[in-house]
Amino acid sequence: MTNIPSARESQQEPFRVSGPADILAFIPHSLGFAPQESLVLMTMNTARLGATLRLDLPAAALDYRGYAARVAGLLRSDESADGVLMAVYTDRAWKRADSPPYLRLVTALGECLADAGLPIRDGWLVSAATWRDYFCSDNACCPWPGHPLGQISDSSLSAEMVFRGSAYARTLDEAVGQDQPAPWEHGRETAAHARAFARRISGHWCRYPQFSGTLAVWDRFFTEAAAPAGAPGERPRGCAQLRADPEAAGFLLASLRARPVRDTLLVMAALGRSRAVAGAAACGLLAADTRRPVLPSAHAVQADSLDPDSLDPLEPDRKAGADFRSVLVGQYGQAPDWRGLDAASLVFAELLAAHADPESGDEDGEAAAALLSLLAWAEWARGRGSRAQIYLARCLDSHPGYRLAELLQELLATGMFPAWAQNPATAWKGAAGERASRGPE
Numbered sequence: 001m002t003n004i005p006s007a008r009e010s011q012q013e014p015f016r017v018s019g020p021a022d023i024l025a026f027i028p029h030s031l032g033f034a035p036q037e038s039l040v041l042m043t044m045n046t047a048r049l050g051a052t053l054r055l056d057l058p059a060a061a062l063d064y065r066g067y068a069a070r071v072a073g074l075l076r077s078d079e080s081a082d083g084v085l086m087a088v089y090t091d092r093a094w095k096r097a098d099s100p101p102y103l104r105l106v107t108a109l110g111e112c113l114a115d116a117g118l119p120i121r122d123g124w125l126v127s128a129a130t131w132r133d134y135f136c137s138d139n140a141c142c143p144w145p146g147h148p149l150g151q152i153s154d155s156s157l158s159a160e161m162v163f164r165g166s167a168y169a170r171t172l173d174e175a176v177g178q179d180q181p182a183p184w185e186h187g188r189e190t191a192a193h194a195r196a197f198a199r200r201i202s203g204h205w206c207r208y209p210q211f212s213g214t215l216a217v218w219d220r221f222f223t224e225a226a227a228p229a230g231a232p233g234e235r236p237r238g239c240a241q242l243r244a245d246p247e248a249a250g251f252l253l254a255s256l257r258a259r260p261v262r263d264t265l266l267v268m269a270a271l272g273r274s275r276a277v278a279g280a281a282a283c284g285l286l287a288a289d290t291r292r293p294v295l296p297s298a299h300a301v302q303a304d305s306l307d308p309d310s311l312d313p314l315e316p317d318r319k320a321g322a323d324f325r326s327v328l329v330g331q332y333g334q335a336p337d338w339r340g341l342d343a344a345s346l347v348f349a350e351l352l353a354a355h356a357d358p359e360s361g362d363e364d365g366e367a368a369a370a371l372l373s374l375l376a377w378a379e380w381a382r383g384r385g386s387r388a389q390i391y392l393a394r395c396l397d398s399h400p401g402y403r404l405a406e407l408l409q410e411l412l413a414t415g416m417f418p419a420w421a422q423n424p425a426t427a428w429k430g431a432a433g434e435r436a437s438r439g440p441e
Contacts, residue, residue: 016157017157018156018157019155020122020124020131020133021131021147021151021152021154021155021157022155022156022157022158023042023049023085023087023124023157024087024124024126024131024152024155025152025153025155025157025158025161026049026157026161027040027042027052027087028168029161029166029167029168030042030052031052031054031168031386032168032169032175033168033169033170033171033172033174033175034168034169034170034171035054035087035089035126036089036171036172037056037057037089037090037091038054038055038056038057038088038089038090039054039055039056039057039071039086039087039088039089039102039105040052040053040054040055040086040087040088040089041053041071041075041084041085041086041087042084042085042086042087043075043078043081043083043084043118044081044082044083044084044085044121045080045081045082045083046082049085050078050080050081050424051075051077051078051081051424053071053074053075054386055071056386057088057089057090057102057105058105064104064105064108064109065108065112067105067108067109068105068108068109068111068112068113069112070414070415071109071112071113071415072109072112072113072115072116072118073116073415074415074417074422075113075116075118076116076117076118077422077423078424080424081118082117082118083118083119083120083121084113084118084119084120084121085120085121085122085123086106086109086120086122086123086124086134087123087124087125087126088100088101088102088106088123088124088125088126088134089125089126089127090102090125090126090127091127091128094125094127094132094145097137097139097142097144098137100125100134101125106120106123106134122135123135125146126149126152127146128149129146129148129149130145130146130147130148130149131146131147131149131151131152132145132146132147172386172387172390173390175387176387176390176391179349180349180352180353181239181349181350181353182353183353183354184243184353184354187354189246189250190246190249190250190253190354191250192250193246193247193249193250193251193254193296194249194250194251194253194254194367195250195254196250197250197251197254197255197294198254198257200294201254201255201294204289204294205255205257205258205260205261206258206260206261206285206286206287207286207287207288207289207291208281208286208287208288208289209289209292209293210289210291210293210294211260211261211264211277211280211285211286212277212293213293213294213295214251214255214261214293214295215261215264215265215268215273215276215277216273216299217248217251217252217295217296217299218252218255218265218268218347219268219273220299221241221242221248221252221347222268222269222340222343222344222347223343224241225239225343225344225346225347225350226339226340226342226343239346239347239350242347242350242351243350245296245298247296247297247298248296248298248299249351249354250296251295251296251299252347252351253351253354253367254367256366256367256370256371257366257367257370259370259404260280260285260286262370262373262374262404263280263328263404264276264277264279264280264285264324265344265374266327266328266344266374266377266378266381267279267280267323267324267327267328268340268344269336269337269340269341269343269344269378270327270332270336270337270340270341270381271323271327271336271337272337272340275320275323275324276324278317278320279317279320279321279323279324279325280324281317281320281321282317282318282320282321282322282324283321283324283325330380330381330411330416330417330418330419330420330421331418331419332418332419332420333419333420334420334426335420335425335426335427336381336420338428338429341378341381341382341428344374344378345375345378348371348374348375348378349371349375351367351371352368352371352372352375365398365399366399368395368398368399369395369398369399369402369405370404372391372392372394372395372398372405373391373392373395373402373404373405373408375391376388376389376391376392376395376405376408377404377408379391380408380411380412380417380418381418381420381421381428382421382428383417383418383421383422383427383428385412385417388408388412389409389412392405392408392409392412396409
């Protein structure tokens with residue numbers, strides 16, 4: 001019998017598994033969606049499952065050995081694991097019992113994982129109609145063409161997870177769509193404010209204290225989005241307040257035209273505002289200035305608390321600069337502030353929803369491209385590369401050549417995840433009320 005950690009193991013008993021159907025029932029709940037044309041690997045330690053890794057199945061012409069080596073490198077980060085379970089999701093035809101689809105890939109993968117001390121303990125192939133043991137060609141125990149999928153949905157673990165309130169989307173696209181708020185009904189006023197702030201502050205976004213004041217406005221909405229929602233399924237109060245403040249929403253959208261602001265938002269969500277501003281200064285992104293910042297009217301009082309002498313760009317904090325850079329490329333050695341990053345993602349998604357209104361403006365798409373890239377980075381930081389790819393594709397389809405999106409695509413193409421996502425002690429455990437992520441997706 002195998003034990004699977006529940007989404008909130010500190011609050012609930014682990015799930016108990018009595019056979020392959022239970023394990024296959026758990027996988028889509030673990031990912032949040034039903035995999036398609038995917039390779040799913042789950043680390044295990046004796047009778048307990050650990051991290052879940054989902055990857056798109058590679059093209060037939062790919063160097064399978066290199067692909068397998070990258071996969072083994074990702075799974076090796078689970079230091080407590082001593083084996084792996086595998087599931088191949090594909091609709092490729094399985095014509096002969098002794099020649100399953102992707103056999104060359106699985107062979108290379110098995111060799112690389114065995115060399116890493118993580119042998120494949122068992123594996124299955126799941127198609128649109130059946131599931132079958134991947135390594136068994138004996139029709140006596142593994143009837144051809146396979147078991148009906150109903151055995152998975154009718155398994156005891158599937159029933160237990162549904163009883164505990166777990167659910168998953170039918171596809172990855174649907175899973176990403178479920179995270180998005182409803183479109184804004186009236187974007188014209190927000191767009192007008194965005195254009196006005198863009199004109200007034202053009203060329204000055206990175207002058208201190210304008211930069212610090214801008215980050216303070218963002219931080220206020222991040223903080224409010226981090227507060228618990230009033231009712232299950234309800235978006236946080238901060239998101240509702242953003243919709244009710246078109247001037248502030250327009251200001252935030254305008255600020256995204258300054259790419260140093262965009263990048264610093266990620267560091268601020270992960271490390272806090274003071275360290276993010278100090279890091280931006282240390283990286284040479286800020287210029288000295290003593291003029292009062294231009295802020296939305298409801299937030300102008302914050303300018304009174306800003307001390308233009310509290311940060312001197314000529315005397316940078318080298319440690320803050322190093323942390324700033326390491327967060328952006330995922331090499332920061334500690335866990336980021338996951339509550340802050342989850343809240344920031346909610347605010348980014350809320351602002352992106354403003355662009356669903358044809359009257360929202362943003363004629364050149366700069367703000368939308370920035371928001372899609374920010375959401376992609378947040379998903380990459382969580383170890384959810386599949387979701388990150390969805391946002392990156394949307395960004396590059398509408399705004400080809402957007403540099404942050406291209407850089408993230410390059411990282412995902414090489415299989416690189418943040419250092420914190422590869423360590424169970426520092427990896428994302430899931431936002432409040434959600435299932436926990438169990439490793440890179």
